[in-house]
Amino acid sequence: MTSTERPPSVDRLARSIADIGLPHPMLVEAARAAIAAGEPDSARTVADSMARRMLRPVINGTGTLLHTNLGRAPMAWSQAEHYTNLELDLDTGERGSRMDTAPALIAKACGAEAAIVVNNCAAAVLLALAGIADGQGVVVSRGELVEIGGGFRVPEVMARSGAHLIEVGTTNRTRLADFERAVDEHGDDVGLVLRVHQSNYRIVGFTEAPRTAELAGLAPPLLADIGSGLLDSRCPWLDGGPPGWLADEPAARQTLEAGADLVTFSGDKLFGGPQAGIIAGRAELVARCARHPLARALRPGSLVLAALQETALAYLRDDGRAIPFWRMATLGVDELRGRAEALGAGTVVEVASTPGGGTLPGVEIPSAGVAVDGDQRARLRERDRPVIARVVDDRTVVDLRTVHPDDDAEVAAALAADPGD
Numbered sequence: 214m215t216s217t218e219r220p221p222s223v224d225r226l227a228r229s230i231a232d233i234g235l236p237h238p239m240l241v242e243a244a245r246a247a248i249a250a251g252e253p254d255s256a257r258t259v260a261d262s263m264a265r266r267m268l269r270p271v272i273n274g275t276g277t278l279l280h281t282n283l284g285r286a287p288m289a290w291s292q293a294e295h296y297t298n299l300e301l302d303l304d305t306g307e308r309g310s311r312m313d314t315a316p317a318l319i320a321k322a323c324g325a326e327a328a329i330v331v332n333n334c335a336a337a338v339l340l341a342l343a344g345i346a347d348g349q350g351v352v353v354s355r356g357e358l359v360e361i362g363g364g365f366r367v368p369e370v371m372a373r374s375g376a377h378l379i380e381v382g383t384t385n386r387t388r389l390a391d392f393e394r395a396v397d398e399h400g401d402d403v404g405l406v407l408r409v410h411q412s413n414y415r416i417v418g419f420t421e422a423p424r425t426a427e428l429a430g431l432a433p434p435l436l437a438d439i440g441s442g443l444l445d446s447r448c449p450w451l452d453g454g455p456p457g458w459l460a461d462e463p464a465a466r467q468t469l470e471a472g473a474d475l476v477t478f479s480g481d482k483l484f485g486g487p488q489a490g491i492i493a494g495r496a497e498l499v500a501r502c503a504r505h506p507l508a509r510a511l512r513p514g515s516l517v518l519a520a521l522q523e524t525a526l527a528y529l530r531d532d533g534r535a536i537p538f539w540r541m542a543t544l545g546v547d548e549l550r551g552r553a554e555a556l557g558a559g560t561v562v563e564v565a566s567t568p569g570g571g572t573l574p575g576v577e578i579p580s581a582g583v584a585v586d587g588d589q590r591a592r593l594r595e596r597d598r599p600v601i602a603r604v605v606d607d608r609t610v611v612d613l614r615t616v617h618p619d620d621d622a623e624v625a626a627a628l629a630a631d632p633g634d
């Protein structure tokens with residue numbers, strides 16, 4: 214464009230790319246940006262990239278079952294336009310509680326007296342600390358003052374909750390006696406004993422930590438932040454029982470049975486539901502959390518509660534197949550290899566899936582997939598249904614464990630497409 218030409222009208226330029234389907238104000242923004250850059254013709258490219266940034270379905274070929282960048286646990290959930298009895302007791306016609314629905318089912322599924330649901334596990338820990346130990350001390354092992362992904366740091370959450378930290382032991386070794394001494398020393402100032410699962414890392418070698426049952430014997434209530442949301446270590450929802458790779462992952466039911474008064478966990482890690490945080494345990498303590506003013510600020514809406522209800526019902530029916538995470542996690546390698554062979558694209562390869570989501574570090578689940586030469590990730594991401602792949606040894610690999618079988622044909626088409634297209 215020479216300086217004597219008038220810039221095209223922003224509005225006219227925006228209308229000329231209306232077929233992209235974005236609302237007019239977004240097209241205007243794209244047109245303005247293109248004109249400001251001195252390249253009005255780039256308006257379409259700018260608008261296209263705006264459209265691509267919107268939330269959309271992607272095909273997870275990474276083999277990471279709970280992929281933080283891809284929304285952790287996948288779920289099939291849609292809802293028609295309707296009201297729900299979110300806070301209406303249909304028997305009495307009086308106001309009901311949203312915590313009588315999914316939270317009550319989750320409590321039943323993990324053997325807790327009661328449960329309350331908030332927006333994520335970070336919120337669950339915050340609310341539990343605030344609800345039970347506001348203004349009091351919370352005793353924690355120095356080996357458990359962890360940071361979980363996304364900036365969740367136990368000491369910082371503690372500070373925000375109004376409780377204060379009483380650190381005991383050392384990074385690698387903390388004994389029951391360390392906790393006992395702190396509880397004796399601080400007396401009534403201790404509101405809680407907290408145990409935090411080292412979800413995304415392990416300290417190995419010269420280590421020691423008291424068992425949950427030992428900590429439960431101390432006078433203050435015990436809160437166990439187990440994080441991952443494994444409901445029951447026996448996995449009664451799986452025909453074959455617990456897979457070997459679950460190893461020592463703490464489970465809600467067994468942690469409560471061992472004497473923890475409250476457990477907190479995520480809805481979208483090994484629980485396999487929507488993003489949510491659950492506090493489950495003794496009814497009186499759960500009620501204290503529910504009464505805290507933060508509970509109102511952290512409560513989920515009916516969409517999340519309805520999706521959680523579906524997941525909880527699947528657990529109560531022992532139906533792991535209805536929970537996408539567990540269905541995918543337990544697929545046999547032979548079945549996956551069969552699907553890889555049937556794709557007819559790339560080379561069939563043995564790969565290793567991982568649970569992901571900051572759970573079970575180092576765990577690998579044998580899997581199968583297909584590989585093509587070179588790094589094709591960018592090209593695969595450009596598709597209408599982006600395929601997210603990994604690069605291993607200079608080859609682009611799609612692990613079929615995390616791909617829905619209905620998407621196999623799409624993966625085949627993506628891999629077969631001429632890279633020059």
Ligand SMILES: *Cc1c(COP(=O)(O)O)cnc(C)c1O
Pocket residue numbers: 333334335336338361365409410411412413438439440441478479480489490571
């Ligand atoms: C993942 C995790 C959290 C944070 O959970 P979000 O649902 O991501 O907020 C807290 N504590 C532990 C032990 C975790 O593993």
